[in-house]
Amino acid sequence: MKAEIIAVGTEILVGDIVNTNAQFLSERLFALGIDMYYQTVVGDNPVRLKEACRLAFSRADLVIFSGGLGPTDDDLTKETVAEYFHVPLLFHTEIVEEIKQYLNGRYPLSNEKQAYIPEGAQILHNAYGTAPGIILEKNEKIAVLLPGPPREIMPMFQDQVEPYLKAKSDFVMESKVVRLFGIGEAKVGETVLDLMNGSNPTVAPYAKDNEVILRISAKAKTANDAKSMIEETRKEIETRLGEYIYGYDEQTMAKTTAALLLDRGLTVACAESCTAGRLTAALGDVPGISSVLSESIVTYSNDAKMKYLGVSPKTLQAHGAVSAETAEEMARGIRKAAGADIGVSVTGIAGPDGGTEEKPVGLLYIGVCYQDEVSVLKLQLHGNRDKVRQGAVMHGLNAIRKRILA
């Protein structure tokens, strides 16, 4: 099967947003073994959208549209595709009910537009917005219409479009993501170069913020065959890079660390300076975390470090707020204040100002106090304020994980 993607939206053509949907869809289609030769972006214009539609269907069997399903007059994807296929739009009262439920009883008149669906189409439920998705099959061509916002399109594609596409394929594609932390992409690439040159399974590395990801993909007659091919490659990667692997698939660092805490029944509390709550918030992203995380304190000021964490004024004076000594006392202090099993501290210089020659922007200390023992990690990160703070969160989570596993 050949596919194309058409992203609809003037906001992409004028550069207001990055077309991340195209990357998401490309990655998923590739994983399904579906070929793609072209991607197109077109504005909210019916003539040009129709032309893009015609061109894409002349080259491909499956065209996935993202965007243009909203309630406003310039949202035209559904109308244009229906016209292209010569299919009328029918009003669905059950969609009105869904929209009402989503909008808490409200139902602005303009949303009425979203309750019209091309005749004969399959309706895709939208759990995160008012625009339903659509699958329309006619004359051996398939149009899949999806909403533009990433948080709407992603679950809709994974939960509803992928099973549909998988059912149409006569082989199975499986893939597994290996997540590595503490090693660069170039080094990972060198280490698994021979595996990357294979054609089935394929191994492809990607550098994400502060981590490297290896995707292993295999094509086979059955899911089990594909999975065992993947497992063999995974074992080989583990042999070479095991010390850097922290998780697989959707197990992000936050999820991995949270799962360890929940599994062992270990409580944790954080004392955050430069991350200002981001470390706690990252743990807080994981449902159910409140059973092992009852409190954390953001202590930007020295006063707050003394008041809540009992950091000694002498330590602050002698070594400064960004020091191994302060990180240690913060970790001990939060553990004691919270009565938690593990106390974690982060103190550092996020920038853009505040750096000195001795303590440059990006300098970080992370303390972990467990069973009354504190280990402090000193790091020098690079990049802007956001990157330094995000890096601090990843290192903080990893430090908790390593300490539990030690």
Place this chain on the structure above:
Amino acid sequence: MKAEIIAVGTEILVGDIVNTNAQFLSERLFALGIDMYYQTVVGDNPVRLKEACRLAFSRADLVIFSGGLGPTDDDLTKETVAEYFHVPLLFHTEIVEEIKQYLNGRYPLSNEKQAYIPEGAQILHNAYGTAPGIILEKNEKIAVLLPGPPREIMPMFQDQVEPYLKAKSDFVMESKVVRLFGIGEAKVGETVLDLMNGSNPTVAPYAKDNEVILRISAKAKTANDAKSMIEETRKEIETRLGEYIYGYDEQTMAKTTAALLLDRGLTVACAESCTAGRLTAALGDVPGISSVLSESIVTYSNDAKMKYLGVSPKTLQAHGAVSAETAEEMARGIRKAAGADIGVSVTGIAGPDGGTEEKPVGLLYIGVCYQDEVSVLKLQLHGNRDKVRQGAVMHGLNAIRKRILA
């Protein structure tokens, strides 16, 4: 002038990288007042690249290519465009010298390919890589060939392509972004429908997470003329939607609220339950915030709410942790504990579990204590855990902002 962008690279089609170059180029071309109706992505395949080239030039005067200028055999953009224009490639010894200089004296044989340039083309210097850029004009069509890596294409476009394009244009384009909170895209669309139907200035809405953005763009002989056209439309939008406007251009909600706090010299402290540090972290994203934010506390558990914030056990027992009464006591408590001007509290049910009929997932209370007076906002948000928590942050920031401005 009409333009199109063609991004060349199989790595985009398989989802390995996001096409951020397209956004960069779109934004810059829009600012230059150059219209763009289509963008295309095509793989490293000579037949399909030539077809994409032919199609783009049939619709546009200017086609900008990114990628495919590298030294390897699958880099084909230059060869394909030269063939399309029926122009030979000529060898340039001065490019060999530049590459040698860039590579510190080394000159791998494969780089020889990069020293060939279509006859009659303008060569663009690459300060951050070995691939020179190219501007080729023929038969009133312009091809601009740029390297793929963002750090190479960005300076090359800004420093060398923009002056070239500006010299060809006889008008200027300006734009302004209006940021709205507390109103949906559909309602905004209804309210400014007549303005959205205008052609100069244009007004275009789009929904971001928890906010709606309107972009006003105007084209004129001078920047001043364009700006005053925009200002007239902005005033009209303000008249209709002023109560929802919180900022303009790059002034996100976090930046707007932080700027107000910094401007008024008001200190703030947060007591967070379901947001688990995200509200404080959002303020912490803004450089310099530590002069008005010295501490915050994450209090997931009732114990922590009592211990740090002095929430009364009776209140918790009578009304529960997610209640207006608890939110009020939390806001008072954090203000007092921190000795801050403003105390903010967030308590709610982020889900996916923990909801009841009486207190469903998405129920939130936000308290703001200022000058010893507390106002509590009750909200019912929708969506998954992440969306509820992100919405809580936006509402929390907005509540601080509103209270200061009240």
